Amino acid sequence: MIGVLGPGGIGGLVAARLAAAGHDVTIVASERTAAEITARGLRFTAPGMPEVVSYPAARAYLTEPVDVLFVAVKATDLLPALQRIPAKTLGNATVVPFLNGVDHMSLLRATYPEADVVGATIAVEATRHRPGVVEQVSPMTNVTVTEGNDVAELLAKASFDVATHPEETTVLWRKAVFLAPFALLTTAANAPLGEALEKRGEWLRPLIQEAAAAAKSQGADVDADAIETRLRGMPSTFRSSMLKDFVDGRALELDAIAGPIIRALGRENAPATVDAVTTILGG
Ligand SMILES: NC(=O)C1=CN([C@@H]2O[C@H](COP(=O)(O)OP(=O)(O)OC[C@H]3O[C@@H](n4cnc5c(N)ncnc54)[C@H](OP(=O)(O)O)[C@@H]3O)[C@@H](O)[C@H]2O)C=CC1
Numbered sequence: 707m708i709g710v711l712g713p714g715g716i717g718g719l720v721a722a723r724l725a726a727a728g729h730d731v732t733i734v735a736s737e738r739t740a741a742e743i744t745a746r747g748l749r750f751t752a753p754g755m756p757e758v759v760s761y762p763a764a765r766a767y768l769t770e771p772v773d774v775l776f777v778a779v780k781a782t783d784l785l786p787a788l789q790r791i792p793a794k795t796l797g798n799a800t801v802v803p804f805l806n807g808v809d810h811m812s813l814l815r816a817t818y819p820e821a822d823v824v825g826a827t828i829a830v831e832a833t834r835h836r837p838g839v840v841e842q843v844s845p846m847t848n849v850t851v852t853e854g855n856d857v858a859e860l861l862a863k864a865s866f867d868v869a870t871h872p873e874e875t876t877v878l879w880r881k882a883v884f885l886a887p888f889a890l891l892t893t894a895a896n897a898p899l900g901e902a903l904e905k906r907g908e909w910l911r912p913l914i915q916e917a918a919a920a921a922k923s924q925g926a927d928v929d930a931d932a933i934e935t936r937l938r939g940m941p942s943t944f945r946s947s948m949l950k951d952f953v954d955g956r957a958l959e960l961d962a963i964a965g966p967i968i969r970a971l972g973r974e975n976a977p978a979t980v981d982a983v984t985t986i987l988g989g
């Protein structure tokens with residue numbers, strides 16, 4: 707039995723793919739979204755594939771144990787969302803958060819002391835158009851999972867592109883060093899990657915250097931130059947989920963994404979990150 711908390715872009719994709727692979731999936735969502743999915747199913751599209759509609763169970767609270775719980779709410783919603791997952795019901799399940807950032811790990815471990823919380827990241831562009839309607843925009847779904855559990859095998863069998871790494875810190879920070887500069891640059895420029903680089907291209911390198919310095923200070927193994935090359939090679943139309951939230955007036959995961967860098971280095975050693983945050987906040 708698989709649980710998915712937060713059937714948005716990422717949670718909806720995970721639920722749809724695992725349901726298609728034959729798993730018994732229960733979605734935990736707000737009352738409105740759970741009712742919508744119960745009535746009309748979960749509609750999922752991916753590049754080059756026809757729309758698939760699945761009918762996972764959808765509830766406002768987790769009432770039955772699951773083997774694995776995927777957590778895919780925004781960091782800004784994590785605390786209220788966890789109230790839908792009682793620790794007693796979850797027991798010693800495996801918990802796989804796909805949130806960007808690093809700080810959610812300690813909150814999940816404190817909330818679910820018996821559970822096995824596994825560090826993992828997902829690199830895909832996915833969007834929830836409305837409750838129960840989810841689109842995978844980019845073709846690849848690259849997942850990286852910390853070794854020592856069955857999560858990689860579970861996801862690989864559901865056609866995710868899966869890599870593993872022995873250290874959780876490296877798994878989480880490698881994604882953060884790619885994501886934070888991309889999200890901060892595109893949101894501060896209020897533009898997709900190509901236009902953001904034209905407007906504020908000089909920001910990219912210092913943002914990556916600061917994120918990489920923070921990662922290294924936490925013991926992560928990251929290669930800043932390789933990440934810069936990868937980011938510069940992304941399509942000019944590439945938009946971060948933070949930019950989409952900014953444009954749509956939703957809460958931003960600024961603390962989850964920029965916060966760990968500023969806290970690790972101190973404000974004075976993270977000037978580009980602090981400037982980007984200040985610009986985004988309208989300062
Ligand atoms: N989108 C992307 O391309 C990527 C996103 N990520 C990360 O994944 C995480 C999820 O992002 P994303 O999928 O884009 O987010 P979305 O906004 O698309 O989805 C979030 C989901 O969480 C639900 N939710 C919010 N509050 C609660 C609550 N209190 N109880 C239950 N459910 C709740 C929302 O429900 P409701 O339907 O009720 O609004 C929605 O279904 C973020 O940390 C993001 O940074 C990582 C890689 C790529």
Ligand SMILES: CC(C)(CO)C(=O)C(=O)O
Nearest residue numbers: 828829830831946947948
């Ligand atoms: C960069 C991307 C799309 C990669 O998955 C992402 O994580 C985000 O924008 O939040």
